[in-house]
Amino acid sequence: MTSQEASAPAxxxxxxxxxxxxxxxxxxxxYSLSAALIxxxxxxRGISDAxxxxxxxxxxxxxxxxxxVLPRLVASVGPRRLILTALGLAALTLMAFPLTPAIWLWFPLRFVxxxxxxxxxxxxxxxxxxxSTEQTRARAMAAYTAALSIxxxxxxxxxxxxGAQGILPYAVGAGMAVAAALFVASPKVEAPVFEAPSHSNPMHYLRLAPLAMSATVLNAAIEAAGLSFLALYAINLGWAEQEAARLMSCMMLGAIVLQLPIGWLGDKMNRRHLVIA
Structure with missing residues (x-):
């Protein structure tokens, strides 16, 4: 049990x-709202696929x-403040898209x-x-990944x-980000305590866990392609916009349903073998 688990009230x-x-x-x-919506x-607006x-x-x-730069930012700003900043920045950026008529400005907004x-x-x-403890880590990560998938x-x-027209969908996403920030900012939520990383270079961790990093890259590539182009592909096939949006939700159904069973397997068997399987 970690020191944080031992000392924190339930x-x-x-x-x-x-x-x-x-x-x-x-x-x-x-991520999913902005990828599909944008x-x-x-x-x-008649912009090309390229x-x-x-x-x-x-x-x-x-x-x-x-x-x-994230490890240095966490050390200098603190994790809770950085999470609140990221949520606020996400809300402001989402609202900036429909209010920015120049498409070229959408590129730096997407970067932010x-x-x-x-x-x-x-x-x-x-x-x-x-x-989490070592005994509960896989299940905790499964619940975490299920939340991601939701x-x-x-x-x-x-x-x-x-719908994807006008300012409303952007405003809904921004409003949910603000609501999450208010919850995280609550004094009843204990600020996370992170150990200082021994290495700040991401390449160190790529050499340390190439299988995990490669699986993450593959997963990110599949999700990015699906969220950005699956709806457009469906619309080009004659689907209605709302039906195309629901198709992307169906794409995540397997990820939501299977996370906890996979987490249970991760606590019971070799995790490297599970990733390869």
Whole structure:
């Protein structure tokens, strides 16, 4: 048991887990909502698929740039303050898209959104690890990943309900980010305590765990392609916009349903063999 688990009262510990889950869901929601919404919005403005793909790539550029400086940011700013900053930045950036008529400005906005999303992803995953023991880690990570998947599914679901036109879908995403920030900022939620990393260079961890990192890259590539282009592909086949948005939610159904069984297997068998299988 970690020192944080031993000293934290049960209600505070549960609230901390709730804050982690909510932060993870907001990462999934921010990413899935923005990927599908921006792609549909740009397509509706007559923008080519090549430009839509280039704009989506700016999200990844923001992720990579943030990964290089995130350990130093956490050390200097603190994890809770950085999570709140990322949630606030995500809300402001989402609202900026429909209010910015110049499409070229959507590229730096997408970069900023990628940076905010990366911060939420890394900090929430580190937070759930700090709340877990070795015996419960796989199940905790399964619950965490299920929350991510629910967030991924909520983005397209929101689009199917409110549509991809106008400011409303952006405002819904921004409002949910603000609500998550208010929950994380609650004094009843204990601030996460992270150990200082021994290495700040991401390449060190790539050499340390190449299988895990490769699986993450493959997963990210599949999700990015699906969320950015699956709806456009369905629309080109004659599907209605709302039906195309629901299709992306269905894509995440397997991830939501299978996370806890996979987590249980991860606690019972060799995890490297499980990843390979």
């Amino acid at each position: 209600p505070a510990h549960l609230l901390s887990r709730g804050a982690v889950i909510l932060t993870a869901m907001m990462f999934g929601l921010t 792609a549909l919005d740009l397509a509706g 430009v839509i793909g280039a704009n989506a790539a700016m999200h990844a550029v923001g992720v990579l740039a943030t990964a290089l 959104l990628g940076a905010a999303s990366e911060s939420l992803f890394v900090l929430s995953e580190t937070w759930i690890n700090s709340l 967030g991924f599914a909520l983005g397209p679901l929101i689009l199917s309900l409110v």
